[in-house]
Amino acid sequence: MRACGEVTRADADLECSGNPSEDIIREIYETELTCFKDPYPPRLLLYYLRLSQDLFIVCRSRGRVAGYAIGVIEDLGRVGHIVSICVHGDYRRRGIGRRLMEMLEKLFTEKGALEARLEVRVSNEAAISLYRSLGYTIAGIYRGYYSDGEDAYIMIKTLSRKPAAIYDQGL
Numbered sequence: 001m002r003a004c005g006e007v008t009r010a011d012a013d014l015e016c017s018g019n020p021s022e023d024i025i026r027e028i029y030e031t032e033l034t035c036f037k038d039p040y041p042p043r044l045l046l047y048y049l050r051l052s053q054d055l056f057i058v059c060r061s062r063g064r065v066a067g068y069a070i071g072v073i074e075d076l077g078r079v080g081h082i083v084s085i086c087v088h089g090d091y092r093r094r095g096i097g098r099r100l101m102e103m104l105e106k107l108f109t110e111k112g113a114l115e116a117r118l119e120v121r122v123s124n125e126a127a128i129s130l131y132r133s134l135g136y137t138i139a140g141i142y143r144g145y146y147s148d149g150e151d152a153y154i155m156i157k158t159l160s161r162k163p164a165a166i167y168d169q170g171l
Contacts, residue, residue, distance in 0.1 A: 013061045014061050015060050015061075018054045018056060018057045018103075018107070019054055019056075022046060022049060022050075024065070025042050025046050027064075027065045031066075031086055031088045032086060034086075034089040034090075038147045048084075052070070052073070054107065055070065055071035055072060056069075056071075057069045057100055059099065064088075066087065066094075067088060067096045067097065068084075068085070068100070069085040069100035069103070070082070071083060071107065073113060077111065077112050078112075078114050079114070079116070079117050080107075080108025080111070080116045080117070080159065081118070082116060082117070085097060085118075098130060102134070105134075108159055114158065115158055116136070116157045117139075117155070117156050118131065118136070119154055119155075120152060121146060121150050121151075122150065122151045122152065123150060131155050131157075136157045138153045139154045141153055142154060
């Protein structure tokens with residue numbers, strides 16, 4: 001996972017939701033450029049949008065994309081993987097990153113995931129601090145994970161010990 005910007009203060013004008021339309025990809029990409037030196041290209045962002053549209057969350061402030069997060073369900077539905085999270089440079093330190101993470105975790109839990117997982121640059125102290133404050137722990141390290149050769153921490157969080165509702169119903 002890639003993460004950009006720790007945030008801590010709520011934004012009164014903020015609206016966050018999943019299921020964005022495909023016409024938002026260009027604006028998402030422009031937000032990517034403020035977060036990452038190796039941004040995902042628009043076609044990869046579109047791929048993730050089509051793959052798991054309900055786990056692609058966009059936050060807007062006064063009509064402008066302030067941040068987004070992408071999640072996917074893996075490991076036979078047991079793991080919610082946070083693929084990317086980005087808060088535009090103009091909107092950092094407003095609680096947007098925390099809100100995006102909490103929204104994804106809630107969606108993962110609703111889909112029956114028992115654990116959330118992400119990858120973060122070992123040098124991204126702000127993001128690591130945010131994730132720790134949300135209950136994530138470092139579970140391992142990927143050597144040379146990023147295109148520039150930097151390592152990534154693998155961070156995990158237990159979401160729920162209860163199986164998905166479908167199993168409770170005996171279906």
